Amino acid sequence: MSDERTEGMHWTCPVPRDVHATVQMAHGGGGRVMRRLIEGFFLPAFGATEPGSPPHDAAVLEVPGGRLAMTTDTFVVSPLFFPGGDIGKLAVYGTVNDLAMAGAKPLALSAGFILEEGLPLETLRRIVESMRRAADEAGVKIVTGDTKVVDRGKGDGIFINTAGIGLVGPNVDISPRRVRPGDAVLVSGDLGRHGIAIMSVREGLGFEAELESDCASLAGLVETLLDADPDVHCLRDLTRGGLAAALCEIADGAGVGIELDEASIPIIPPVAGACELLGLDPLYVANEGRLVAFVPVEAAQRTLEIMQAHPAAVQPAIIGRVTETHAGTVQVRTSFGAERIIDLLSGEQMPRIC
Amino acid sequence: MKYVDEYRNAEQVKQLAAMIRRQTTRPWNLMEVCGGQTNAIIRFGLDRLLPPEIRLIHGPGCPVCVTPIEMIDQAVAIASLSEVIFCSFGDMLRVPGSEKDLLTVKSEGADVRIVYSPMDAVALATANPDRDVVFFAIGFETTAPAVAMAIAQADRLGLDNFSALVSHVLVPPAICAVLDSPDNIVQGFLAAGHVCAVMGTWQYEPIARQYGVPIVVTGFEPLDILQGVALCIDQLENGRGEVAIQYTRCVQPEGNSVALAQIDKVFRTVPRKWRGIGEIPESGWALRHDFSRFDAAARFGVEGIRADEPAICLAGAVLQGHKRPFECPAFGRECTPETPVGAPMVSSEGACSAYYRYRLHELKQADGKQDSREGEP
Numbered sequence: 145m146s147d148e149r150t151e152g153m154h155w156t157c158p159v160p161r162d163v164h165a166t167v168q169m170a171h172g173g174g175g176r177v178m179r180r181l182i183e184g185f186f187l188p189a190f191g192a193t194e195p196g197s198p199p200h201d202a203a204v205l206e207v208p209g210g211r212l213a214m215t216t217d218t219f220v221v222s223p224l225f226f227p228g229g230d231i232g233k234l235a236v237y238g239t240v241n242d243l244a245m246a247g248a249k250p251l252a253l254s255a256g257f258i259l260e261e262g263l264p265l266e267t268l269r270r271i272v273e274s275m276r277r278a279a280d281e282a283g284v285k286i287v288t289g290d291t292k293v294v295d296r297g298k299g300d301g302i303f304i305n306t307a308g309i310g311l312v313g314p315n316v317d318i319s320p321r322r323v324r325p326g327d328a329v330l331v332s333g334d335l336g337r338h339g340i341a342i343m344s345v346r347e348g349l350g351f352e353a354e355l356e357s358d359c360a361s362l363a364g365l366v367e368t369l370l371d372a373d374p375d376v377h378c379l380r381d382l383t384r385g386g387l388a389a390a391l392c393e394i395a396d397g398a399g400v401g402i403e404l405d406e407a408s409i410p411i412i413p414p415v416a417g418a419c420e421l422l423g424l425d426p427l428y429v430a431n432e433g434r435l436v437a438f439v440p441v442e443a444a445q446r447t448l449e450i451m452q453a454h455p456a457a458v459q460p461a462i463i464g465r466v467t468e469t470h471a472g473t474v475q476v477r478t479s480f481g482a483e484r485i486i487d488l489l490s491g492e493q494m495p496r497i498c
Numbered sequence: 499m500k501y502v503d504e505y506r507n508a509e510q511v512k513q514l515a516a517m518i519r520r521q522t523t524r525p526w527n528l529m530e531v532c533g534g535q536t537n538a539i540i541r542f543g544l545d546r547l548l549p550p551e552i553r554l555i556h557g558p559g560c561p562v563c564v565t566p567i568e569m570i571d572q573a574v575a576i577a578s579l580s581e582v583i584f585c586s587f588g589d590m591l592r593v594p595g596s597e598k599d600l601l602t603v604k605s606e607g608a609d610v611r612i613v614y615s616p617m618d619a620v621a622l623a624t625a626n627p628d629r630d631v632v633f634f635a636i637g638f639e640t641t642a643p644a645v646a647m648a649i650a651q652a653d654r655l656g657l658d659n660f661s662a663l664v665s666h667v668l669v670p671p672a673i674c675a676v677l678d679s680p681d682n683i684v685q686g687f688l689a690a691g692h693v694c695a696v697m698g699t700w701q702y703e704p705i706a707r708q709y710g711v712p713i714v715v716t717g718f719e720p721l722d723i724l725q726g727v728a729l730c731i732d733q734l735e736n737g738r739g740e741v742a743i744q745y746t747r748c749v750q751p752e753g754n755s756v757a758l759a760q761i762d763k764v765f766r767t768v769p770r771k772w773r774g775i776g777e778i779p780e781s782g783w784a785l786r787h788d789f790s791r792f793d794a795a796a797r798f799g800v801e802g803i804r805a806d807e808p809a810i811c812l813a814g815a816v817l818q819g820h821k822r823p824f825e826c827p828a829f830g831r832e833c834t835p836e837t838p839v840g841a842p843m844v845s846s847e848g849a850c851s852a853y854y855r856y857r858l859h860e861l862k863q864a865d866g867k868q869d870s871r872e873g874e875p
Contacts, residue, residue, distance in 0.1 A: 168605050176836055347614060416499045422614075423589075423846055473859050479508040480720070482543020484856040490836035 170491025174384030174430075177491050179393075198320040198397025201381065202246035204312055213248035215239060216307035222300055224267065226345050228337075228356030231304060232271035234432060236278035236286075237361050239308040241381040244366040245435065247318040248310030250284040255306050257291045260299035271302065282361040284308070315374040322377040323398040327466040328444035330437045332365060332451055333358065333458035334410040335387055339429035340418045355414050358458070360433030365456040369437070372450050378438040382431040385489065389428070390436055391474045392488040402474045404464035404486070412459075424493050427476075427486060438466065505719030506542075514724040515547040518731060525551045526734050527683045528727060529676065529819055531669060532690035533560030533847025534718045540852040542720045548727065555683070555819030556852075558672050558772065559690050561637040562589050562845035563817060566771045567807050569665045570595035572800040573634050576663060577608045579798065583626060585619040586634040587641075588612045589845045594838055596805045616641075616648035616662070623652065623660035632794045635662040639693045642666050642783060643757035646764035649785070649792050661794035664784055667770055669693050670701045671781035675772075676818055677709050684819060686730040688716040688723065691745035696761075698753025702741045710739035717745040764789055773841055774807055774814025813840035816849055823850040824861050830854060 170177040182199075192199070202215035217238045224231045236253065243250045255275065259268065279286050286306075337358040344355060362381060369376055378398075380390040387409075395402045411419075411426050419426045433456065439447045444462050451460035474486040530536060536556045539545050545554050558564050574595050577584035584600070591600040591610065604610040609629075613619055616633050623631035635645040645662060652660040669690060676684055689702060694715045702713045712733035716726030726744040733740060743749050761783070770782025785793050795801045807813065811828070815821040823829055823842065833839040835851055842848035846855075853861070 166605055168601060170601075170836075347612075348618075349614060413499045416502070420499070420502060470859065478542055479506065480511045480542070480547070481508075482546055484541055484543060485859050487855055487858065490834075 168491070173489070173491035174389050175489040175491050179488070199393070200246060200319055201242040202248065202310070204246055204248075210314075211312040213243050213246040213310045213312050214308070215242040215246075216305065217242060218303065218305040220300060220303050221342065223345055224271065224301055226357060227341050227354050229359035229432070230271060230274050231302060232274035233278045233359055235304040235306045236275050236282060236284070237359055237432065238383070239306040240282040240284055241362045241433075241435070243308050243310035244361075244363040245318070245379045245381050246310070246312060247316035247366065247370060247376070247379070248312045249367060250282060250308055250310040250363050252285050252287045253279065253306050253308040255286050255289040255304060257289070258299055258303040258305075259291065259293045260301050261293055261296040263301050268302065271304075278361070282363050284363075313370060313374065316370055316376075318376055318379050320378050320394045320397040323394060323400055323438045323466055324377065324440075325400055325466050325468040326441050327377055327438045328441045328447075328462055329391075329402060329404070329464040329466065330439065330444065330447055330451065330460060330462050331382075331387065331410065331434060332362070332437070332456070332460050333434045334412045334415070335382070335431060335434065336411060336415040336419065336426040336429035338432040339386070340415050342430070343422075344418065349418070355418075358431055358433040360456055362433065362435050362456060365435070365451070365454050368454055369447065369450055373439075373443055373446070375443065376437060376439055376447075380436050382434045382436060384430050386426070386428045386430055387436060388425070388474070388486045389488060392486065394438070395474050396472050398466075399471050401467040401470040401472070402464060403467050404474065404476045406476050407479045408461050408463045410459040410461050428489060428493050441465070502719065505717070505721045507721065511547070511720050511724060514721065514728060518552070518724065518728050519549045521728065521731055521735060522549045522551050523735060525553070526685055526731060527553045527555055527819075528686045528688060528730055529555040529557045529684040530688040530716070530723070530726075531557040531559040531673065532688075532693070532718075533563065533845065533849070534692070535688060535690070535716065535723055536560070536849050537847050537852050538718050538720065538723060540856045544720055544723055547724070552727065552731065554727075556816070556822075556849035557676070557687075557819065558775065558817040559638065559669065559693075560817075560842065560845055560847040560849070561641070561667065562593055563813065563841040563848045564667055564672075564772045564775070565590070565593070565636050565665055565841065566773045566805075567595055568771070568803055568805040569636070569663070570599065571597075571805050572795055572803045573600060573663055574598050574603050575800045575803060576632055576794060576798045577603050577610050578606075579630070581630050582798075583609045583611060583622055583629050583631045584634070585611050585613045585622065585631060587614075587636070589847075590634055590636060592838065593841045593844045616645045617651065620648050620651050620655070620657070620660060623657050624655065627659060629659060631660050632798075633660075633662045635664045635666060638667055638669055638690070639696045639761075640690075642765065643696060643754075643760050646760040649764050649789055650760065652792060653789065658791075661792045661797050662785070663794040665770070666765065666783040667772065668767075668781050668783065670705060671778050672772070672775075673702075673705055673713075675775060675778050675781075677705075677711065679818060681820055684711075686712040686734055686739075687714070688726040688730065689713050691715055691717040691722070691748055694743075694745070694753070695748040696754050696757045698758075699741050699743060699749065699751045700753070706739050706741045712739050713741050715741070715743045715745050715749050717748070772817075774811065774817055776814075808839060811840040813842050816840075816842055823853040824857075826850070830858055830861070
């Protein structure tokens with residue numbers, strides 16, 4: 145081809161497409177586009193609980209006699225029932241886990257339902273019963289709620305919002321701002337099960353081994369960790385955007401670098417295989433029952449042992465460390481010594497062609 | 499994981515890299531043809547294990563990257579019709595057309611769906627007899643057998659609400675186009691393993707002979723790629739230019755006869771326009787006349803839609819190895835995975851996207867550039 149086109153430095157952007165004029169799916173994808181929505185719309189309108197402090201899964205409010213954590217989450221999953229869980233179980237555990245990530249013991253939840261005209265009541269009953277079982281399991285009560293019905297075609301069967309409050313113990317201070325260079329990074333289990341389980345039923349991929357979502361309460365695990373040693377620096381449950389999104393946010397919020405050893409990151413073969421096949425990176429795939437913990441390096445081994453003894457942790461592992469260098473970024477070291485950057489994606493991962 | 503871990507063995511990777519360093523006595527430029535190989539090279543940092551004499555040039559083998567902008571415009575025009583369910587592989591949805599990409603059309607109300615196989619689109623057509631189901635058939639020889647099978651299946655089922663927007667491209671003519679370029683610096687090729695699993699290697703023999711270049715059919719894992727490099731360098735250092743197969747666990751010289759028969763039944767060879775490169779003769783497949791009723795471009799009258807790439811996008815130069823992604827002034831500034839100007843920034847197999855994802859931080863450090871992302875609204 146002619147080099148006239150390549151050598152001129154008079155570059156002007158031919159397609160201005162910087163700003164989306166309407167909401168795109170990527171606005172809910174847990175990546176960079178969603179972060180800009182939060183930073184560009186919600187934070188300016190509502191302000192931050194602790195100005196200058198990096199965002200976290202739940203807000204912690206000082207009240208007379210103690211500290212209260214509060215959070216909310218909305219669930220729009222399709223299909224409503226999937227291997228290892230359903231929208232009701234997710235709605236309870238999602239909010240319980242967000243409270244736990246602030247070091248809070250969950251006390252009570254609210255449940256708001258948006259129901260689509262025509263939803264079988266039997267489906268609703270199954271979901272509600274699943275919510276009650278999940279609440280019992282997590283030791284939390286659903287104490288208030290709300291119901292709205294929308295015209296057929298204006299909802300996807302059922303949407304659920306839950307909000308929750310929890311009590312934060314006296315010596316507990318869990319926040320991205322406490323993450324220090326030298327801290328060890330641990331995960332409580334293998335990655336990517338939820339995302340691949342949902343994708344395989346939603347898209348009818350028909351993998352040979354049925355994979356179950358990791359959907360689970362993390363409140364018990366966090367309570368055990370904090371009972372043993374309250375000096376946990378930061379916790380984050382891994383949801384949309386996976387381990388990668390959680391670590392990018394923390395590296396950015398805490399102004400530190402994070403280095404991972406690829407070989408130590410637990411991923412079970414069916415998830416690794418599905419990701420290879422679809423061209424997805426398991427570090428970006430969603431989880432619903434896994435957390436990442438930042439603890440002082442001298443506490444790492446003991447934290448790992450506590451996790452190993454707890455039923456909510458499956459193949460926990462020490463996967464990396466916090467560094468002073470390359471602040472704000474996450475790097476992975478491959479087993480043969482090369483490094484690569486883990487960056488926040490724009491929206492969701494797209495399966496590749498071949 | 500079986501069939502993957504053994505090809506990522508750290509000790510063997512290091513040994514192979516050391517062997518390549520020993521066998522290399524002077525500078526060589528190799529092109530890995532396939533985007534899957536580009537991604538693996540950058541993701542695993544394989545280029546950094548090689549001696550400085552060896553330069554890896556990223557080739558045109560990313561289907562998303564080489565699909566011309568006018569095909570995206572045709573896809574957008576068809577997808578916008580209310581009677582249409584438009585089915586595509588996932589990574590095509592964010593490739594910018596002249597005005598819109600398919601995701602934008604979807605947010606405007608079009609029924610655009612990600613499918614994993616062309617057969618899923620046939621199933622959708624069967625299940626939705628009152629809708630027109632269109633499959634966006636792009637890709638190299640790898641995806642073509644499944645598309646051919648879907649078309650043949652739709653034919654057998656007598657479906658009149660299924661069609662395909664076909665933009666298949668072929669590797670051998672692209673290799674010739676690279677070699678024929680007056681600026682060509684490529685001295686040896688790592689050919690695309692999966693393409694050759696379908697097609698075999700017979701098409702590459704005359705190219706290796708005519709141009710005297712080594713063409714090593716190579717896989718996608720770290721050990722595959724380094725072994726492909728070693729085989730290529732061995733030929734170059736010894737003055738040979740032949741076809742060799744590194745990816746023997748998948749590739750037979752004669753190819754997959756069932757797939758080839760299916761392709762031959764449904765497709766004919768045509769000239770095809772490539773993004774940033776222009777038209778290459780005999781470089782694509784279109785439907786044979788017996789199957790022309792499944793041609794979506796004709797059915798929806800979008801054949802006349804023509805468009806040129808943003809004149810300034812360096813995609814063509816990047817896809818032919820004349821420029822590296824970070825040598826483009828738009829890289830990481832106007833052009834990011836979120837706001838792609840050219841297709842190589844979209845697909846995980848695109849060279850620009852691979853550099854952005856895995857190397858942006860150090861590239862920024864190297865030249866002290868401001869990260870444009872921080873300045874965006």
